[in-house]
Structure formats: C-alpha cells, structure tokens
Amino acid sequence: MSVELVIATPLLLLVLLLIVQFTLWSHATHLAQAAASRGLAAARIHEATAAEGHHAASSLLDSLGTATLTEISIDVDRDTDLASARITGRATSVVPGLHLPVRAAASGPVERVVPAVPGARNGGASR
Template sequence: MSAELVIATPLLLLMLLTIVQFALWSHATHIAQAAASQGLSAARAQNGTATAGTAGAKQVLDELAHGPLSDPSVDSVRSAESAAVRISGTATSVVPFLTLPVHAEAAGPVERFVPDLRKALP
C-alpha cells in the first residue's frame, strides 16, 4: 500500500501542475491577444503609426502581463493599406523544464478617408 502511494502521489501532483501550467499558458495567450488587438487599434487609426501600435500594446502588457507572460516582445508594422501587431513571449513556468511559447497577432486595414463620389457627380 505505501509503495503505491509513493508512486501515485508525485504522479498526481505532476498531473495537477500540468493542468495549472496549461491554464496559465491559455491565460497568457489571451493577454497577448488583447495587447495585440489594442496595439492594432492604435496603429490602424487614420493618423496612427507603428510606434503608436507598439505603445498601445505595451501599455496593456504593462497592466496585465506581469504574472502569466514572461519576456513579452512587441513588433508593429504599418503600411499605407494595412497594419499588424505581433506579440511573443513565454508563459510563466510552473512545471520544471517546461517552457511554452506564446504568440498572438492582430492585423487589419488602416482607416482612411474616402470621399463619396456619388455626391460629387451632377
């Protein structure tokens, strides 16, 4: 009976820690996606820039990512027609020797003024 307990208890604890690890990874992924979405909103605004997208994403990461997301990096790109924000990092490790990568991306067209040509025609 005690030999079975000696084997079963560490395995049970490892299973429990693995469940917690994947829940933490999922939470870190959601935080990274929220930061990417916020950065995209700033970058794709009519007079927005890639720098504004990076700043918007970093603000969300500063507020939310201190626990579940380690070493986040932000990359923002904006062209005349589209903008994209990419977040990468690693989930905080609970299980020893297990590092799970976290990636999130948000992309979309930039906002721009397009005149209504129907009103200009006689």
C-alpha cells in the same frame, strides 16, 4: 498500500502541476491576443503610426501585469494599406524545464478617409 501511495502521489502532483501550467499558458495567450488587438486598433487609425500601436499594446500589458507572460516582444508594423501587431513571449513556468511559447497576431486594413461624393446621402446609399 504504501508502495502504491509512493508511486501515485508524485504522479498526481505532476498531473496537477501540468493542469496549472497549461492554464497559465492559456491565460498568457489571451493576454497576448488582447495586446495584439489593442496595438492593431491603435495602429490602424487614420494617420496613426506603428509606434502608437506599440505604445498601446505595451501599456495594456503593463496595466494587466506581466507575471503570467514573460520575455515579451512587441512588433507593430504599418504601411499605407495594412497594419499588423505581433506579440511573443513565454508563459510563466511552474513545471521545471517546461517553457511554453506564446504567440499572438492581429492584422487589418488601415483606415482611410474617403471624400464624400457630391449629391450622395447616407454614405452613398440610394433610396
């Protein structure tokens, strides 16, 4: 019985640590995706800049805390047609030697102001 206990206990603890590790990785991935979405939303606004998107993503991560997501890199791009935000980092490690990467990205078209068509009502919809 003691030999079985000596073998089973470390294996049970390792499985428990792996479950905690993958839970932390999942949470870090959700944080990165939320930051990428927030950065994209700020960068794609009419006349916004990539710096505003970077600031929005960074301030969201600051407010949520960076204990779960470490080594964070934020990259926001914006041109005339498309905005994108990419967040990379690493999940906090509880299993020695296991460093799981975290990546999230969001992209979408830049908002444009379209001049109204004379005589059109309700956004150009006809009745």
